[in-house]
Amino acid sequence: MITLEHVEKHFGALHALKDISGQIVQGEVAVLCGPSGSGKSTLIRTINRLEEIDGGRIIVAGQDIHEKSLDLNAFRERVGFVFQQFNLFPHLSVLDNITLAPRKLRKVPKAEAEEKALLLLDRVGLREKASAFPTSLSGGQSQRVAIARSLAMSPEVMLFDEPTSALDPEMVSEVLAVMTELAQEGMTMVCVTHEMGFARSVADTVWFLEAGRVEAQLSSEEFFESGNNPRIRAFMAHVG
Ligand code: ADP
Numbered sequence: 001m002i003t004l005e006h007v008e009k010h011f012g013a014l015h016a017l018k019d020i021s022g023q024i025v026q027g028e029v030a031v032l033c034g035p036s037g038s039g040k041s042t043l044i045r046t047i048n049r050l051e052e053i054d055g056g057r058i059i060v061a062g063q064d065i066h067e068k069s070l071d072l073n074a075f076r077e078r079v080g081f082v083f084q085q086f087n088l089f090p091h092l093s094v095l096d097n098i099t100l101a102p103r104k105l106r107k108v109p110k111a112e113a114e115e116k117a118l119l120l121l122d123r124v125g126l127r128e129k130a131s132a133f134p135t136s137l138s139g140g141q142s143q144r145v146a147i148a149r150s151l152a153m154s155p156e157v158m159l160f161d162e163p164t165s166a167l168d169p170e171m172v173s174e175v176l177a178v179m180t181e182l183a184q185e186g187m188t189m190v191c192v193t194h195e196m197g198f199a200r201s202v203a204d205t206v207w208f209l210e211a212g213r214v215e216a217q218l219s220s221e222e223f224f225e226s227g228n229n230p231r232i233r234a235f236m237a238h239v240g
């Protein structure tokens, strides 16, 4: 589903991504972890071209995403992105947040878009919040709405960049539960997260980044048994 080949990225003199290659197959959940500043956000952002690259290739669902003929907006509709900050539209109700893109970009009729939105709200456990406004939601509720909003476009891949890092601790699990269910339904997911319990129980593969390089790319089992890698050990001691 996603292939990275020798991906390079510089920010001026800073070499942010160094020769990154790897594959994520359909239905796979890949967790990207590593110390702050190691390039996790930069890497995940390259996958839907929120960040351009200076070298290498990225192929998503059979498409080289840097081909001139690519329709970037159409491509981005196929790849959902959930950020640390939920970025809900504050002036729109929960329902309108979710139906906006399908209605505007896909011309889905209002009633049909709302029907689907309510089903998505069921899935994230928030149907009763359909007419609420974002300011009245907790962080965990907001993030679940943000996930529902992404799913409304029926993406083939979901990208998550530290979706629980801005949340109060008691709200982390409700968001991870939604992500876990999505994974179990077979969604292809790339998740930047420090939630190692989630990585252990849900991820198929774990990529460990350090200083712009993928230091290890292991099955989840291998990663959590890789006590012989001192860098991973040091990182794990840090994040618990
Ligand atoms: P992580 O998500 O692992 O914490 P990032 O991908 O955000 O790391 O950042 C990797 C490196 O690139 C850091 O040194 C960061 O300061 C730098 N960086 C990220 N975005 C930019 C940018 N837009 N301009 C300049 N430097 C950046």
Ligand code: MG
Pocket: 040, 041, 042, 162
């Ligand atoms: Mg980051």
